[in-house]
Amino acid sequence: MAQSASSNTGSPLSAQEGWQSAVTDWSSDQRAFKNVPWGKALMWIFLLSDTFVFSCFLTGYMTVRMSTTVPWPNPSEVFALHVGGTDVPLLLIAIMTFILISSSGTMAMAVNFGYRRNRNVTFILMFVTALFGMSFVGLQAFEWTKLIVDEGVRPWGNPFGAAQFGSTFFMITGFHGLHVSAGVLYLLFIAFKVLRGDCDRSGNYQIVEIAGLYWHFVDLVWVFIFAFFYLW
Amino acid sequence: MAHAQAHGPTHAAPAKTEGQQHPIGIYFKIWGLLFVLSALSYMVDYLQFEGYLRWSLIMLFMLLKAGLIVAIFMHMMWERLALIYAILVPPSVLLVLVALMALESDYTWLTRITFFGQGS
Numbered sequence: 001m002a003q004s005a006s007s008n009t010g011s012p013l014s015a016q017e018g019w020q021s022a023v024t025d026w027s028s029d030q031r032a033f034k035n036v037p038w039g040k041a042l043m044w045i046f047l048l049s050d051t052f053v054f055s056c057f058l059t060g061y062m063t064v065r066m067s068t069t070v071p072w073p074n075p076s077e078v079f080a081l082h083v084g085g086t087d088v089p090l091l092l093i094a095i096m097t098f099i100l101i102s103s104s105g106t107m108a109m110a111v112n113f114g115y116r117r118n119r120n121v122t123f124i125l126m127f128v129t130a131l132f133g134m135s136f137v138g139l140q141a142f143e144w145t146k147l148i149v150d151e152g153v154r155p156w157g158n159p160f161g162a163a164q165f166g167s168t169f170f171m172i173t174g175f176h177g178l179h180v181s182a183g184v185l186y187l188l189f190i191a192f193k194v195l196r197g198d199c200d201r202s203g204n205y206q207i208v209e210i211a212g213l214y215w216h217f218v219d220l221v222w223v224f225i226f227a228f229f230y231l232w
Numbered sequence: 233m234a235h236a237q238a239h240g241p242t243h244a245a246p247a248k249t250e251g252q253q254h255p256i257g258i259y260f261k262i263w264g265l266l267f268v269l270s271a272l273s274y275m276v277d278y279l280q281f282e283g284y285l286r287w288s289l290i291m292l293f294m295l296l297k298a299g300l301i302v303a304i305f306m307h308m309m310w311e312r313l314a315l316i317y318a319i320l321v322p323p324s325v326l327l328v329l330v331a332l333m334a335l336e337s338d339y340t341w342l343t344r345i346t347f348f349g350q351g352s
Contacts, residue, residue: 018313025314033315041255044319059333067337069344094274101270105263108305115253182320209252209307216305220298227294231277232287 042209047217050179050220054221057172058228066166073160076228078151093230096139097222100180103132106218107187111212116174119194122208126191129215133184140177144170169229176225179218187211252307262304269297 026032033041065072081091092183110125147169153160155167190211199205276286295334303309308316 019317022313022317025312027255032318034312036311036315041315048322050325051323055323055329059326062330062332063337063340066334067340067344069341069348076280088275090277094270097270097274098267101258101263101266104266104305105259109256109264110257111252112256112259117266146268164282165242198323213306216301219305220301223294223301227273231273231290 011165017055037206037210039095039206039210040213046121047213049099050217050221054172054175054224057168057175058224060171061168061229064168065162068162068164070162072162073165074230078147078153078160079230089228092139092143092192093226095138096143097226099132099136100219100222103129103136104216106132107212107215111205111209114194114199114208116204117200119197122205123191123195126187126194126208126211130184130187130191133180133187137177137180137184139172142171146175172225176218179221183215183218186214200225252308252310254307259305262300266297266300267301269293273297 025034027125028034076089077087079091079093080087080089082088083091089139107129110122110129112126113121152158153166155170156165158166190207193199194205194208199207270293273290275292276289281289300319308319
């Protein structure tokens with residue numbers, strides 16, 4: 001197991017020569033993804049399918065927003081926070097964005113230190129990433145509570161404008177929040193495996209990089225949600 | 233970016249390293265860039281830009297951020313082309329879906345206006 005895993009990594013194959021190399025890899029009658037561990041290839045394929053799920057939600061959101069004849073609520077005002085006597089537009093969402101980007105940064109560092117075989121630093125960085133993820137989910141819970149309890153936004157209507165605002169908001173951010181929550185559990189699981197020394201025994205830190213792929217994807221989806229739902 | 237290229241595939245060879253091993257500085261730079269780009273896209277809303285200026289700036293910052301995350305943080309720029317194509321080409325069909333649904337929603341909007349009038 002460890003043997004086959006370590007033979008997959010290491011130095012890249014011969015230098016890439018444009019698109020012909022892709023054709024050669026795919027038609028080589030062997031594994032198409034050379035030098036890519038199976039876990040990483042499967043995570044990429046899972047993320048590809050997840051891309052389509054989120055794209056369907058966002059396209060559905062576009063469709064209802066374009067087709068409604070009622071004015072769409074202004075997200076800038078709906079998501080404003082009241083700070084120091086004035087309404088700062090989108091403040092909460094901006095904080096959440098910076099938290100998620102910071103978590104992506106610490107995750108990238110964790111992968112890097114994993115490949116340096118630095119067990120403790122990898123664990124700490126993954127744990128910090130999970131903490132960022134938890135604070136993101138916490139802020140989202142706060143945001144949902146504010147919207148549902150204080151402002152009366154429901155999936156079937158809201159006081160600001162088009163009724164579709166609520167349903168798309170809860171669907172898209174809810175599904176993303178679910179991904180973040182699952183990611184936090186996943187990260188903690190892998191982090192404690194690292195701390196236990198599993199990676200040092202198996203001879204590689206690939207599981208950290210694979211967990212990192214998932215976490216960066218969650219951040220990536222947020223980039224699109226932030227642009228299309230909150231800013232548009 | 234040129235810095236990353238120089239330390240990319242050619243540098244990953246030493247026997248005791250494995251997988252995606254890159255100098256740590258690149259992650260800090262990209263991290264900083266993502267912060268700046270997020271701040272800029274927030275400013276688009278804060279400064280209340282409207283219309284095409286707003287939409288094009290949002291798209292620009294969004295695509296830059298997405299590209300940086302996929303290319304550097306997810307190590308896509310150091311993968312082989314076979315994987316890059318397998319992951320990045322299929323989502324392009326989504327553009328067809330978006331185009332179809334945009335046409336459809338225009339038609340829906342038009343029928344709503346025609347048959348129900350404003351505000352339904």
